[in-house]
């Protein structure tokens with residue numbers, strides 16, 4: 681599948697990566713979001729491109745720019761937009777990495793003009809579930825397409841990671857445990873364990889996200 685001995689073993693391969701948070705609009709000036717920096721996903725996209733893949737990076741709002749060429753950057757804001765942007769590139773993606781921290785919910789209604797404190801007073805915010813991008817794409821996965829996702833858990837990490845991998849039809853899942861210092865959102869380092877569909881765990885030490893991205897891409901290339 682991959683020319684392991686070449687300097688660019690992914691030449692001719694296509695990859696799709698999601699990264700960053702999503703912003704779910706409340707009104708023209710406010711949103712619900714999360715603390716994802718997008719860094720892990722950008723590092724994975726850059727590593728895939730370095731190895732020769734043509735990469736589509738579908739990114740939620742971040743301050744990052746891809747640091748290497750060969751990456752088609754598609755900027756989106758919401759989960760719904762992210763799913764729509766993924767559909768076409770997924771069709772011929774050999775490798776798909778779902779690293780975005782997608783908001784699970786969005787406001788049921790978006791105000792067309794700025795909400796006003798004086799007229800609005802106290803109110804309840806109604807939320808509606810966003811599409812699960814990984815599961816939606818996973819449901820149409822073809823033979824030979826490799827898909828890997830992430831799980832960020834506070835407890836029962838392995839159990840939850842395995843459950844999500846199955847539910848979303850992923851080939852592997854990268855678990856970063858929030859209980860590990862230096863892992864997860866925001867920082868420049870990460871400590872991960874990757875599970876395959878058989879439940880086999882591969883644990884890596886704390887590293888820069890750039891180094892973790894190398895491990896993840898090597899792992900994907902080694903998937904049977």
Ligand code: CTP
Nearest residue numbers: 778779780782810811812813814829830831832
């Ligand atoms: N994911 C996605 N679309 C969503 C939610 C999650 O594509 N709407 C992807 C993430 O990019 C990640 C994986 O699914 O690769 C797991 O995300 P996570 O938020 O941990 O899982 P959820 O299924 O949303 O479960 P939870 O209730 O724990 O948030």
Ligand code: CA
Nearest residue numbers: 781782783784
């Ligand atoms: Ca979630």
